[in-house]
Structures are given as structure tokens and as C-alpha cells.
Amino acid sequence: PPTSTAGTKYYKVTIVYGNMGGCNTINTASVQVNVVADQTINIATSNVSKCDNSTTTFVATPLNGTGITTYQWQYNTGTSVAPNWVNVTNGTPTTATYAGQTTTSLTINGNFNLGDYEYRLTANQTGNGCNAATSNVATLSKISSPSITSTTPGSICAASGTVILGAVGSGTINWYAASTGGVSLFTGPSFTTPSISVNTTYYVDVT
Numbered sequence: 001p002p003t004s005t006a007g008t009k010y011y012k013v014t015i016v017y018g019n020m021g022g023c024n025t026i027n028t029a030s031v032q033v034n035v036v037a038d039q040t041i042n043i044a045t046s047n048v049s050k051c052d053n054s055t056t057t058f059v060a061t062p063l064n065g066t067g068i069t070t071y072q073w074q075y076n077t078g079t080s081v082a083p084n085w086v087n088v089t090n091g092t093p094t095t096a097t098y099a100g101q102t103t104t105s106l107t108i109n110g111n112f113n114l115g116d117y118e119y120r121l122t123a124n125q126t127g128n129g130c131n132a133a134t135s136n137v138a139t140l141s142k143i144s145s146p147s148i149t150s151t152t153p154g155s156i157c158a159a160s161g162t163v164i165l166g167a168v169g170s171g172t173i174n175w176y177a178a179s180t181g182g183v184s185l186f187t188g189p190s191f192t193t194p195s196i197s198v199n200t201t202y203y204v205d206v207t
Helices: none
Strands: 005-012 014-016 026-028 031-036 040-043 048-050 057-064 069-076 085-087 097-099 107-108 115-127 138-142 148-152 162-169 173-176 191-194 202-207
Touching: 040 115, 048 057, 057 069, 057 115, 057 138, 148 202, 162 173, 162 202
Parallel strands: 048 138
Antiparallel strands: 005 031, 014 026, 040 057, 057 107, 069 085, 069 115, 097 107, 115 138, 148 162, 162 191, 173 202
């Protein structure tokens, strides 16, 4: 039967005995055919970034299709020799670890090299002969973790006064009066303290 349109269709066979009047005609019972739509799928959270020792997650959303569906996340090896896309396993890329490889949510961890890595999700409707669906491609960008590379202390000779402190880092630099907690006093690489008259320690982080 034609299967171009999703929905339920009915068919039957008519058998006529003989070619003269008065013969019996037999109609079979109708046969029901359910035509289901091919699965389509979309990665809802695409193009994410990840630092060392951090975790990120791709989430995919089935858009169409019915029936029992199996999922499999895949990773683009980036090689010129097929297959370019392989099922994700721990260690691809090197040191990467995964959870949820056969679900709609893939969690990625590991300190692999800086760069861009491509992922996609395939979905299969089992038992009905429908085509497998492949999602759009999502890119994971591995970026370096922020760090403070140097700090510049300061001093004054007067009884009191302000001091200019400095810090160099990869990211947004924030200054604090305490080592933990509290509100940032200033954002930027160069911080002018309030007027101080005793030895005072300030703290800096980068995000």
C-alpha cells in the first residue's frame, strides 16, 4: 500500500467466482494499515563551551515520530577516512568520559585538548521499518580554565593612604577583602585600595 502519508488506512480483497450472473462474490474483512511518520530530532542545547574538570550536557528533543525509539549519540572523529561519525565511547577524544550515550541527554567530562568537537544524536524507530533520524550537529568548544598568572603588591610610606594593586589573568578579574565570601570590591586588573594605615591583605580571583 502507499505509505507517503501518516495515518490509518484500510484495505480489502474482493473475489468474484465465475463470469455469469448469479455467482457469489466474496469480500474479505478489511485489513488495517497504520502508517507512522519518520522520526525527526533536534538538539535543543547546541554549541556549548567546557573548561577543564567541568561537565557539560547536550539535550535533544524528538520533534516527530511514534513507536519505540532507541537513541545513540555520535562523535565526529574529524578524519578524512570514513567513518567520520562513530558512537561515543569513553576516550573519544582522549580522556573524555560520558554518561547518557543512549538517551536524549549526553553529559561530557574530561580534560581533553583545547578545540572544537562535533556531536549528533541518531534515533531509530524499532519494529516498523521507519528510517533512522539524525539530529543537527552541536559543537562543544573546549576552552582553557581561567587563571591568575601574576600579581603586583603595593606599599605606602605615609601614615595612611591608598595603594594600587595589580593582577594579570585570563578572564574577568575581581578584588575582595576576604579570601572567601563577600562582595567584589572592584572588577579590573588594577585596583586602588581604600585609605589604609595598617598592613592589609586583599584577594583576587578570575572568572
